[in-house]
Amino acid sequence: xxxxxxxxxxxxxxxxxxxxxxxxxxxxxxxxxxxxxxxxxxxxxxxxxxxxxxxxxxxxxxxxxxxxxxxxxxxxxxxxxxxxxxxxxxxxxxxxxxxxxxxxxxxxxxxxx
Numbered sequence: 001x002x003x004x005x006x007x008x009x010x011x012x013x014x015x016x017x018x019x020x021x022x023x024x025x026x027x028x029x030x031x032x033x034x035x036x037x038x039x040x041x042x043x044x045x046x047x048x049x050x051x052x053x054x055x056x057x058x059x060x061x062x063x064x065x066x067x068x069x070x071x072x073x074x075x076x077x078x079x080x081x082x083x084x085x086x087x088x089x090x091x092x093x094x095x096x097x098x099x100x101x102x103x104x105x106x107x108x109x110x111x112x113x
Contacts, residue, residue, distance in 0.1 A: 053081075064097035065096060
């Protein structure tokens with residue numbers, strides 16, 4: 001690709017933004033993006049849930065399930081027991097609901113196996 005036509009064409013483009021979208025407002029909540037959580041979620045000290053294999057399969061089945069946690073209602077970081085960050089969930093009223101796009105589950109499962 002060195003000095004090819006793609007490089008010449010790309011060199012003429014003007015960059016308007018560089019970076020990664022970090023947050024968005026969803027209703028009354030600030031929701032971190034999946035990319036942000038996957039990149040920096042390992043450093044989270046609060047609002048992080050570690051799932052075992054059984055819980056992960058329930059989440060993969062798009063089920064919400066009961067979990068009694070000492071957390072306020074809102075977005076939480078979901079990780080596996082091996083510290084692999086999966087993405088986000090929404091915790092409220094004693095239940096956890098996945099907010100991870102289905103395509104992300106497939107990518108994560110391929111990397112984990």
